[in-house]
Amino acid sequence: DADVTQTPRNxxxxxxxxxxxxxxxxxxxxxxxxxxxxxxxxxRLIYYSFDVKDINKGEISDGYSVSRQAQAKFSLSLESAxxxxxxxxxxxxxxxxxxxxxxxxxxxxxxxxx
Amino acid sequence: xxxxxxxLPTLSVQEGDNSIINCAYSNSASDYFIWYKQESGKGPQFxxxxxxxxxxxQGQRVTxxxxxxxxHLSLQIAATQPGDSAVYFCAENILTGGGNKLTFGTGTQLKxxx
Numbered sequence: 001d002a003d004v005t006q007t008p009r010n011x012x013x014x015x016x017x018x019x020x021x022x023x024x025x026x027x028x029x030x031x032x033x034x035x036x037x038x039x040x041x042x043x044r045l046i047y048y049s050f051d052v053k054d055i056n057k058g059e060i061s062d063g064y065s066v067s068r069q070a071q072a073k074f075s076l077s078l079e080s081a082x083x084x085x086x087x088x089x090x091x092x093x094x095x096x097x098x099x100x101x102x103x104x105x106x107x108x109x110x111x112x113x114x
Numbered sequence: 115x116x117x118x119x120x121x122l123p124t125l126s127v128q129e130g131d132n133s134i135i136n137c138a139y140s141n142s143a144s145d146y147f148i149w150y151k152q153e154s155g156k157g158p159q160f161x162x163x164x165x166x167x168x169x170x171x172q173g174q175r176v177t178x179x180x181x182x183x184x185x186h187l188s189l190q191i192a193a194t195q196p197g198d199s200a201v202y203f204c205a206e207n208i209l210t211g212g213g214n215k216l217t218f219g220t221g222t223q224l225k226x227x228x
Contacts, residue, residue: 042203
């Protein structure tokens with residue numbers, strides 16, 4: 001969805017490096033999410049935020065941190081990248097309206113940690 | 115813990131035939147379900163959703179069926195086209211103390227043969 005953008009789209013880095021993935025959205029949604037996708041494992045939630053002052057851990061938050069600088073921006077950091085963090089990373093957004101909230105996904109960032 | 119799983123990792127169909135992709139869920143508290151389509155190199159895209167108070171919902175060429183008795187969800191695609199080739203994910207919405215969250219299945223690869 002063009003309304004949710006991610007940078008960079010591809011990144012190759014070395015073990016121990018600090019990496020930041022950026023997500024921006026123009027949908028005006030309050031809720032933002034970071035997921036990781038590995039082959040055969042589907043999408044797994046890393047962190048999520050329901051507004052600028054709200055940060056919540058997902059099921060696989062170890063080794064990651066996030067920052068919600070503004071409603072439209074949600075960044076994911078790997079403080080010291082390791083090879084098993086090689087994966088596709090997706091940002092998503094949703095509205096705060098009711099309990100039935102579809103999520104809109106960005107195009108993804110392919111991260112390779114050597 | 116609860117999980118969402120798909121019966122078949124890969125489904126091959128002939129162009130023009132109907133496709134049926136299945137999904138089993140185990141959380142009886144789930145009240146909203148979504149099917150996403152993910153094409154190669156792209157993020158997941160919303161296809162259709164259904165609330166737990168419904169058994170069936172139809173969209174353009176797609177139908178979702180929900181059987182709460184056996185906790186089963188299916189996506190039917192009519193007259194499958196080459197552009198339907200993608201990975202399809204089901205997701206269930208669960209209300210937690212931290213708000214609504216989606217849990218995704220592992221995905222089914224749909225291959226359309228000409």
